[in-house]
Amino acid sequence: MSNGNLITVQDLCVHYPLGRSLFGEPPVVRAIDKVSLDIPRGSFFGLVGESGSGKTTLGRSILKAAPITSGHVAYRDEDVDYDVAALNKSQLKDYRKRAQLIFQDPYAALSPRMTVRDIIAEPLEVMGLTSSRKETDERVREMAAKCRLNLEHLRRFPHAFSGGQRQRISIARALVCRPKFIVADESVAALDVSIQADILNLLKSLQEEMDLTFLFISHDLSVIAHVCDHVAVMYLGRLVESAPTRQLFANPWHPYTQALLSAIPSLDPDDAGDSIKLEGEIPSPLAPPPGCKFHTRCRFAQDRCKTEEPALRELDDEHFTSCHFAEELSGA
């Protein structure tokens, strides 16, 4: 990664106050709490966690689509260097050209009353990236071809398309303004397996072709394992582990990562014995437990875990974890 980090997140907090309280502070949902991570340029960076872990909020706050309470998000490419929290209006407009989002549900993301051509062309028109209709059409056609949509598709409305085709339309729309950074939020979760593979392969080939950096958000570790080169694991608004994919899957340090990995149902009917079962469920972010957020479900929890919050530590090259006892648990 000689060309540095495209996104640098430092001590990011996203807190949502709940209503107003007559006395004292209103309760606060800590959706993201003190998260730091670097996304290297050209990487396919995976973000995994269960529902309520804050992975979507993190993706959105990097795009400045969720409010940043404190901390820094920096975006740096060849031309610009932005402090995302403090973008002014014209900078934000420019940032939107550089950073885009692909949504989860291809049925909800596309307007039913616009043709596919108009859907893909809209970002170009809104951002004023093209000067004539002819130029717009050219860009749309070029992008549609890259996403394996044919010309005849462009005249139709979204209802005529299957889930996989709709997701290709969403991808074309996100990429038509030639962004550098893409947040793909559960972009294959709504698709059938046989289609999912096709979209994953498409994203990978577009990444190479267009020199993109991805933040790929998913709850599915096996999908992450196949497409991402780096993985960060979140739990209750915190980063618990971050490592190059191979390393994380070969040698998970955090007890939560270990449990997540072993909870994936294996295709081998005889391979059920040694899985680590987590008790209970993810606590409410309104009342997160003190100390290590995971101690209520951790089978190794000790007294120290209940009071002292572990910091994210680099234990190996690029492999970070936030567990007091990571060394002992991994047997190192």
Added chain:
Amino acid sequence: MTEPLISVRDLTVRFKSDEGLVTAVDGVSFDIAPGEILGLVGESGSGKSVTAKALMQLNGDNAIYDESGSITLNTGEETVDVLSLKRPKDMMVIRGGAVSMIFQEPMASFAPAITIGDQMVEQLQIHSSISKKRAEEISVEMLDRVGISDPSKRLKQYAFEFSGGMRQRAMIAMALSTKPKLLIADEPTTALDVTIQAQVIDLMRDLVSEFGMAILFITHDLGVIAQTADRVAVMYLGNLVETGAVRQVIGEPAHPYTNGLLNALPRLDDLDAPLVAVPGDIPSPLDRPTGCVFNTRCSQVIAGTCEREIPTATQLRDDHVCYCFAVAAGQDGQKAL
């Protein structure tokens, strides 16, 4: 061999719609033995939910069942011809009596304005003549059995006060409290996180050995099937394409579609394996291909045959059955050698 608990023969379900008759399930046959878990796998639109709902006659009024098809339920005490049931009173045996169902989205399955306890008690009282007090006791016992702590307090709560995993547990407790012979589980873990999914799968496995009931487990996740089912049936566009013991179907898949599904699945044991998508999209049920329904996406299509004729069953090993011309041709070839 013991008498099957439920026997589905040549089940065909069509729906009346504005655009004409839509065939959702086409000539599906399978048996479930008492105490057996049959996994029904398929992608969206494959007809797996319609098949399951047919067992309880839960498909809408616009559903048409072909005369030739039959569903026979053998509870041990009586034999019921499910499709001939007409009166709601007669249907009680398949709706919560001998057959129970749990759904994908537990929030949508509980009434939001009635406590969990009242809902559990109500259905117990409908299906048996026990007192309200006894029904409450049974409900508390069941909630405790599925691992909900402080069940007597939970009984007085509403569905929104439960978390997703707990709702699904309560759903299972409710479905099992009438001691059904067959539980239909329609994507019971799809809406849950993996760690909760693992808990629910464990719970269902325990309950099967404890209560000795059979389960029809519907899912699109082959991993979940591998971990729960004894036998598996793979559906595509309303047709059964392959059935057999779970080890055989997943270990030695025969049908090109089953193969395609497995190749498209990201596997943790081999991160370098490329993901191979099944080419094309599932055709619309309004526009079902002629011949073998999979011929438009199949890599082993035999020109002149697959798009014209409907494949029949090819027996592989034991009760491993596959509906495919290419597989049948391969079998014949082996026999000739």
